[in-house]
Amino acid sequence: MMSSLQRLGRMTLRFFARLGRGNLFMLRVLAGMPSVLPRFRLLVAQVYHVGFLSLPIIVVASLNVGMVLGLQMYNTLVDFDAESALGPVVALSLVRELGPVVAALLFAGRAGSALTAEIGLMKATEQLSGMEMMAVDPVRRIVAPRLLAGIFALPLLAILFSAVGIGGGYFVGVGLLGVDEGAFWSQMQDKVDWREDVLNGIIKSAVFGVVVTWIAVFEGYEAEPTAEGVSQATTRSVVFSSLAVLGLDFVLTAFMFGEP
Amino acid sequence: MNKTAVIEVLVGLFVAVGVAALFILAFKVSNLRSVGDGEGYVLYARFDNVGGLKVMSPVRAGGVLVGRVVSIDYDQETYEAQVTMRIDAHYDRFPVDTTASIFTAGLLGEQYVSLEPGAEEDYLADGDEIQLTQSALILEQVVGKFFYGQMTQ
Amino acid sequence: MRDRGSTWLAELQDVSFRYGTRQILDGVTLRFQRGRVTAIMGPSGTGKTTLLRLIGGQIHADRGRVQVAGRDVARLSRAQLFELRKRMGMLFQSGALFTGLSVYDNVAFPLREHTALPEAMIRDLVLMKLQAVGLRGARHLMPNQLSGGMARRVALARAIALDPMMIMYDEPFTGLDPITLGVIMKLIRKLNDTLGLTSIVVSHDVQEVTAIADYVYLLSGGRVVGEGRPAELLGSSSGWVRQFMHGLPDGPVPFHYPAPDYGADLLDGARESA
Ligand SMILES: Nc1ncnc2c1ncn2[C@@H]1O[C@H](COP(=O)(O)OP(=O)(O)OP(=O)(O)O)[C@@H](O)[C@H]1O
Numbered sequence: 147m148m149s150s151l152q153r154l155g156r157m158t159l160r161f162f163a164r165l166g167r168g169n170l171f172m173l174r175v176l177a178g179m180p181s182v183l184p185r186f187r188l189l190v191a192q193v194y195h196v197g198f199l200s201l202p203i204i205v206v207a208s209l210n211v212g213m214v215l216g217l218q219m220y221n222t223l224v225d226f227d228a229e230s231a232l233g234p235v236v237a238l239s240l241v242r243e244l245g246p247v248v249a250a251l252l253f254a255g256r257a258g259s260a261l262t263a264e265i266g267l268m269k270a271t272e273q274l275s276g277m278e279m280m281a282v283d284p285v286r287r288i289v290a291p292r293l294l295a296g297i298f299a300l301p302l303l304a305i306l307f308s309a310v311g312i313g314g315g316y317f318v319g320v321g322l323l324g325v326d327e328g329a330f331w332s333q334m335q336d337k338v339d340w341r342e343d344v345l346n347g348i349i350k351s352a353v354f355g356v357v358v359t360w361i362a363v364f365e366g367y368e369a370e371p372t373a374e375g376v377s378q379a380t381t382r383s384v385v386f387s388s389l390a391v392l393g394l395d396f397v398l399t400a401f402m403f404g405e406p
Numbered sequence: 407m408n409k410t411a412v413i414e415v416l417v418g419l420f421v422a423v424g425v426a427a428l429f430i431l432a433f434k435v436s437n438l439r440s441v442g443d444g445e446g447y448v449l450y451a452r453f454d455n456v457g458g459l460k461v462m463s464p465v466r467a468g469g470v471l472v473g474r475v476v477s478i479d480y481d482q483e484t485y486e487a488q489v490t491m492r493i494d495a496h497y498d499r500f501p502v503d504t505t506a507s508i509f510t511a512g513l514l515g516e517q518y519v520s521l522e523p524g525a526e527e528d529y530l531a532d533g534d535e536i537q538l539t540q541s542a543l544i545l546e547q548v549v550g551k552f553f554y555g556q557m558t559q
Numbered sequence: 560m561r562d563r564g565s566t567w568l569a570e571l572q573d574v575s576f577r578y579g580t581r582q583i584l585d586g587v588t589l590r591f592q593r594g595r596v597t598a599i600m601g602p603s604g605t606g607k608t609t610l611l612r613l614i615g616g617q618i619h620a621d622r623g624r625v626q627v628a629g630r631d632v633a634r635l636s637r638a639q640l641f642e643l644r645k646r647m648g649m650l651f652q653s654g655a656l657f658t659g660l661s662v663y664d665n666v667a668f669p670l671r672e673h674t675a676l677p678e679a680m681i682r683d684l685v686l687m688k689l690q691a692v693g694l695r696g697a698r699h700l701m702p703n704q705l706s707g708g709m710a711r712r713v714a715l716a717r718a719i720a721l722d723p724m725m726i727m728y729d730e731p732f733t734g735l736d737p738i739t740l741g742v743i744m745k746l747i748r749k750l751n752d753t754l755g756l757t758s759i760v761v762s763h764d765v766q767e768v769t770a771i772a773d774y775v776y777l778l779s780g781g782r783v784v785g786e787g788r789p790a791e792l793l794g795s796s797s798g799w800v801r802q803f804m805h806g807l808p809d810g811p812v813p814f815h816y817p818a819p820d821y822g823a824d825l826l827d828g829a830r831e832s833a
Pocket residue numbers: 578579583602603604605606607608609610652730763
């Protein structure tokens with residue numbers, strides 16, 4: 147009894163200690179941002195790694211999600227004679243929730259884990275240490291551009307996810323199941339609001355971008371400098387950032403779409 | 407082309423695709439274009455009961471989207487609901503005896519304000535109030551009245 | 560940054576350091592003379608790498624003072640420390656090349672970070688440094704395409720890219736074939752003499768060190784157990800020094816990590832499994 151309470155206490159303390167270190171780390175990275183921004187090349191290379199290379203998985207997943215949504219929603223709506231509402235249903239689920247959330251989860255698995263592993267390995271092979279001895283701050287040179295690239299890339303990926311997903315829903319609904327094309331688009335435009343739905347979804351994905359990339363670079367930077375340590379850090383990075391995305395999504399949804 | 411240049415091109419492609427998707431969301435999927443903020447003019451209408459009408463509910467004339475509800479208030483002087491609507495600027499010819507009714511799209515659909523133009527020569531302008539209104543049909547009340555009618559017969 | 564022009568470029572005075580509860584260095588005093596090759600020798604795990612990290616200001620002493628170019632390393636602000644480090648090269652035990660960058664970009668890295676030189680000039684400098692280590696032809700290779708010896712030479716070229724006043728070599732000789740070994744030894748000596756550097760070489764290879772070092776410190780158990788010119792040490796009568804310099808298995812330096820009595824340990828095991 148005592149010991150499990152003690153363990154709970156220790157875990158809580160450890161969690162907050164880690165959170166505190168994470169925040170301090172973020173401050174250091176932010177302090178390094180101004181020196182990164184002019185170095186456009188560094189940023190471009192990182193956007194390539196976290197953004198462009200994530201395109202295939204995002205496109206495939208979103209197409210699939212959109213098509214499944216189209217099919218399942220059609221089956222339900224057709225019972226109420228309301229299949230013309232397929233457009234708004236598909237679009238709203240994607241733009242508000244699935245786009246930002248699923249894109250962030252895929253991003254955590256594809257780009258976040260790669261960032262953690264890369265930085266962790268650089269640490270394990272003394273590259274970060276070596277950089278420090280060359281009077282270059284790894285937080286500025288390595289971490290800051292990666293964080294910035296992640297924050298920039300995820301919203302774009304989420305937008306793409308929603309757009310391609312809607313395309314998938316359109317293909318199944320209009321192309322295969324015969325929903326009226328005009329009704330599909332016009333109802334969608336009618337129900338989907340630019341600011342309430344689309345912009346809020348983009349804001350969500352920007353928040354996810356910060357959180358996922360932050361966790362990824364922090365876990366990498368804090369990794370035990372061994373093969374084992376790096377693999378554990380990579381796992382933690384994906385698990386924590388996925389949980390954070392799901393938890394934050396709930397909070398953000400309550401804030402944004404709760405009551406007008 | 408060297409490697410850096412290739413990467414730069416691919417990143418450019420990535421950004422371009424993302425921005426294109428954003429445009430699709432803005433103009434094809436959502437209503438960024440149709441009723442913008444600030445443009446158009448405001449009309450008021452009072453109803454005994456607005457039912458399930460909400461802010462952002464559509465305002466239609468002849469089934470066509472002409473504006474949106476921007477606010478709904480309860481007036482404690484008259485015990486009525488006051489609905490503020492923003493109407494698209496180029497729909498500027500609603501006669502002063504236009505009727506505003508609250509209808510439901512389909513049996514379970516959302517509620518909207520329907521404008522039925524009257525016959526006057528004068529047109530409603532920014533800030534005017536629509537005098538003729540018809541409240542929302544509340545399903546329970548209709549059903550209740552129906553049974554009450556049956557019983558008193 | 561000005562230094563006071565004393566004979567000693569770097570000095571450790573009565574320095575102690577521990578990791579957690581383990582005492583690694585216990586009151587060591589070492590001095591490194593300008594323009595000379597000074598070697599630090601000692602068995603594995605005695606804190607040689609730790610010592611270099613202290614000089615580089617990556618860790619700080621619990622007691623005592625570390626001075627480089629007349630400045631107390633522990634007292635410098637981060638910016639001042641970075642200024643100082645630009646004038647120190649360090650060759651890591653593992654090479655620590657940036658695996659994401661080519662050989663060329665690795666050597667160009669410090670130049671691009673710390674100077675505003677035009678790319679053409681950087682190219683000339685990089686080729687010069689690579690020529691010095693004999694790898695000008697390998698500039699397009701990635702670090703994973705290099706052998707261990709080549710990687711170390713690239714790391715060396717990178718360490719001298721900014722023309723430092725001092726280079727620290729951590730185990731430059733381990734795991735090299737005799738030819739590469741000879742090349743690296745010559746390089747260290749040549750760079751030291753032609754560029755007017757001060758070199759600190761950490762190693763446990765007696766032969767190589769006696770061949771190139773001007774002065775040697777012998778470290779064991781966190782203390783300096785011997786120092787002097789190589790020839791002096793080879794002829795020393797001290798038990799520690801003799802054992803190490805001549806590679807004798809028995810002597811004051813224990814071969815075993817501290818452990819309970821062997822026989823008792825074995826008996827314990829028998830008891831546990833019974
Ligand atoms: N980060 C660390 N945390 C805890 N202990 C450490 C750490 N780094 C090194 N040590 C310990 O400090 C001692 C000295 O390490 P150091 O790397 O300085 O040895 P070394 O003399 O360079 O050995 P080698 O010749 O094998 O490279 C070792 O016993 C090691 O266990």
